[in-house]
Amino acid sequence: MTDASIPTTAIGISRAVRAGELSARAVLEVHLGAIDAGEGEINAFNLVLADEARAAADAIDRLVADGGDPGPLAGVPLAVKDNLCTRGIPTTCSSRILEGWRPPYDATVVSRVTTAGAISVGKTNLDEFAMGSSTENSAFGPTRNPRDPSRVPGGSSGGSAAAVAAGFAPISLGSDTGGSIRQPAALCGVVGVKPTYGLVSRYGLIAFASSLDQVGPFSTTVADSALLLEAIAGHDPLDSTSIADDRTTAARSLLSVLDDGVAGLRVGLVTELMGEGIAPDVAARVRQAAEALAAAGAEVGEVSIPALSYGLSAYYLIAPAEASSNLARYDGVRYGMRVDADTTAEMNTATRTAGFGPEVKRRIMLGTYALSAGYYDAYYGKALKVRTLICRDFATAYENFDVLLTPTSPTTAFRFGEKTDDPLSMYLNDICTIPTNLAGHPAMSLPFGAGADGMPVGVQLLAPALGEATMFRAAAVLEAAAPDLSEALR
């Protein structure tokens, strides 16, 4: 973005638009200009919706002119991960298999941001069906990291993270199944939040692993994530796993607690996620963050959560198992790609062979195997037990701590192709983020200075279920104390 008169935050934009000081159209044009200038290199979007966005911005401006209030996201440009359904607009999951399909309905989160006045500028790139940690698994080519285009933006919500980091939109929506919001947020140097499972509706989010998926915000500031999360959170009768509103009141009141500070807050540094496998510069930044919280009055201690060591293994059975079932419907019969053949079964196979990329196929195979007769108990069944164990160990830790602090990702952004040949090293990217998905807890990543390579480091805050308010209080303190991203760790 180049125009100094346009606020850089969603809060700033919506305040100005609601007050009639700034037109939504003017805000949009600046962002469309940034997209025009940078998208060729970054490839954050599968689809830019310039015309639709202009029409929506003009409608907001007319509403304001007529004395109406467009809502808390008035005129704020927003990018939407391309696994969220948008009515009449292609929704691809960055997969060939959904070629030509246009959903006849909007995801609940899309309706909510639209109702709140946001302007959708486009659908962002992702690892196919949200399976990956680098956005290299997209059928439409990788997204590049705006901080260093030779590096990956993380994934799977790489497009949504990059769009915010590049200034294409101040806020965006992603989805997080094992770290798909937090890890790219860390690698791109932005804020990303995975809310409590059930706080945000999954209706219209194309499923990867239903018991783990959750929609959440990206932004450049902690306050903007609070703003966006408040807009999308809340019970949805269309999602049976969404939590009743009377239980989430505190978790939806975030902007009002950002200045509450952390005095007396008990912060636990998780031992298992500070040692082996974590790059020294990343660990150093996390310790620095712990010191910053202590300096602000928090009681910082170390906590061991032994079951976390099994999180990755359990996740890579549970998530693929659910995915193998969720992705069965892409069979060529009703929508999307079809490769014709002599029989229905052969058509199913030919379509799925041509339509899915290698990582999606790998996980479908893994999951099918894990659920098979004779293997269920040893794999899927055991993974469910580990999941229970992780929840129990978290509960024990939260008896003594209010929030936990860990790295978001073991390393800063890596280079293209560095991990594509070795799926296991790619999977290890999620080692810090996966446990909270298994537990259904909230977690968020925010930038805290740069690593030895000058790339952003993300620190992760974890809280018990519906502990969003506490988590955001700590995040606001860390944000204020964070070293400048331009300063590499020496």
Add this chain to the structure above:
Amino acid sequence: MSPNLTHEPIEGEHFHITSDVSGDVWEIVVGLEVHCELATVTKLFCGCPNMFGDEPNTNVCPVCLGLPGSLPVLNHQVVELAMRLGRALHCSVEPSVFARKNYFYPDMPKDYQVSQFDRPINVDGWLDLPDGTRVGIERAHIEEDTGKNTHAGGSGRIHGADYSLVDYNRAGVPLVEIVGRPHIRHPEQAKAYIDELRAILLATGASDAKMEEGSLRVDANVSVRRVGDPALGRRCEIKNLNSLRSLGRAIEYEARRQVDLLESGETIKQETRHWDEGAGRTRAGRSKEEAEDYRYFQEPDLVPLVPGADWIAAVDAALPVLPAQRRADLAAASGVGITETAVVITVQRDLDPLALAAIAAGGDGRRVLTHVEHNLAGDGAADLDPVLLARLVQLELAGQLTATQAKTVLADMVVTGRSPEVIAAELGFEAMDSSELEGIVDGIIAASPDEWEGYCSGDDKRRGKLQGFFVGAVMKATKGQADGKAVNAILDARRTAAS
């Protein structure tokens, strides 16, 4: 069918097959699995209408089409109806979970079926058949129906059709699958089980239970074993049973087929077989290369279903009186045995309220039920005034009307609603006094000396035949007004006097 096997039903409830070769006696063991569509307003997981026979693909939405991103929301009325049925079958309602049954089929929009697997809502009940047999119910769980394929062009069958059409109106329609235990021993019992279950489904309002529209579908697990053998034989599952007649025929055919195989030293392959009504035989389904593995796991898009004790109590309180109880009540009031046909039929025709009221008004129980069984099959019977029915039975027992006359009067009562006395008078059904009847009998004896001679001196067979001659002649002379029993008594007295 094998020529060297004969069968004879041994007693009422067992169907035995005896081998001419070994002389072994085999019995049939049947367990039935019934799928029935619940009579809800909307589908199981969305707001689309649950309607049979609409224009294809008009009752569909993103949820029942399984579009990407859509999620199921459980229909409250489904749970209500499923519990109503479960409680009517004496099941306990348990906390349950939904599971996904994964397999590819084009009529299934998500390529998995949401069902209940290891934790069904209704478990461990029973159903009492009219013949007194208690058939255990293992479970009655909720699941979604599939769409419907039509194969067009070419051969018109799935293999060799030019193309296939899929109608998803039925996709997501709520079903309950009722799994019966293998307690059935006779094809007639299997039919009675379905009849009884259908009556319960209708009584509870759970389903319209129409076999011909497919809202009630029956699969039969059939095996055989030597009588006295405690172990169950290997079973075959018979599908495509579209009527009660098919059900009975298929079970009988399949049992014979299995006995035949076992008697020839072969083994039964556990498989799915299809009933061919035209050919009158079962056929093996297309053999699959490997056993289907459904990879069941808990449906993560739904939460566990835990109906509260209050809800279950409310369901219990609202249950109608069920057929078995109605038969018991009727048997107690009438003094007729609970398994007797008159009791069973009276309840089947929903005429037990009429019968009970007529009995309460002083009608003899057995006579009332006999009239219901034999003379009240048609329309209008339920509207009959029970007090008048009681009076008819009283007239009959007092000898004022013969059984034949009572039947005629009753038919008039159903149509006109008039009292039996008025009708009887109009038809000239006056009770004949005994001297008048004796005179008529004596006249006929006098006019038929040869027959009378035969009647008095012949053997039992001949006398029986000639008794019919005399009674017939008296009836003809009295235009049917004579009481057959009285005629017989006079004939008997005259014969004794003559000898």
